[in-house]
Amino acid sequence: MRFYLLTVLLTGAATLAFTWAVWRIGMRFKLYPEIRERDVHTTPKPRVGGVAMFLGVLVAFALSSQIPYFSIFWADPAVIWSLLGASALIVVVGVADDLFDLDWMIKLGAQFLAAGIVVGFGGIQIFFIPSDSSSSCRASPASRCRSSPSSS
Numbered sequence: 001m002r003f004y005l006l007t008v009l010l011t012g013a014a015t016l017a018f019t020w021a022v023w024r025i026g027m028r029f030k031l032y033p034e035i036r037e038r039d040v041h042t043t044p045k046p047r048v049g050g051v052a053m054f055l056g057v058l059v060a061f062a063l064s065s066q067i068p069y070f071s072i073f074w075a076d077p078a079v080i081w082s083l084l085g086a087s088a089l090i091v092v093v094g095v096a097d098d099l100f101d102l103d104w105m106i107k108l109g110a111q112f113l114a115a116g117i118v119v120g121f122g123g124i125q126i127f128f129i130p131s132d133s134s135s136s137c138r139a140s141p142a143s144r145c146r147s148s149p150s151s152s
Contacts, residue, residue: 057087
């Protein structure tokens with residue numbers, strides 16, 4: 001338990017530091033939109049905050065890779081690399097959206113591509129989607145969703 005706590009605390013501290021640094025960079029290089037009449041805030045708020053979050057995630061992965069307690073997560077590095085690759089794609093598209101206001105179709109396409117990276121290269125799949133107690137649904141071709149007789 002203390003390894004989880006150590007990882008969370010160090011990752012949180014690193015993410016806070018990265019957030020401050022990205023905010024400073026955003027203010028210095030004016031990476032913020034002009035304030036519109038419909039905006040709630042009255043001072044400029046820089047964008048690209050997702051970069052700080054992603055850097056925090058990188059710290060968590062780097063830290064966990066060095067602690068033997070987390071070795072089970074690193075047993076198949078393809079899973080980790082696929083998650084990091086998909087996350088990096090989402091961050092790049094997010095930054096591009098912050099700077100250039102991308103079309104929604106481009107962002108949706110990037111999300112599908114990121115999901116494809118995780119499934120194709122990492123082999124991550126969803127086998128069960130929990131729901132209320134009256135129905136069950138397995139995400140496999142051989143089974144179908146079914147409801148219990150009491151829910152009809």
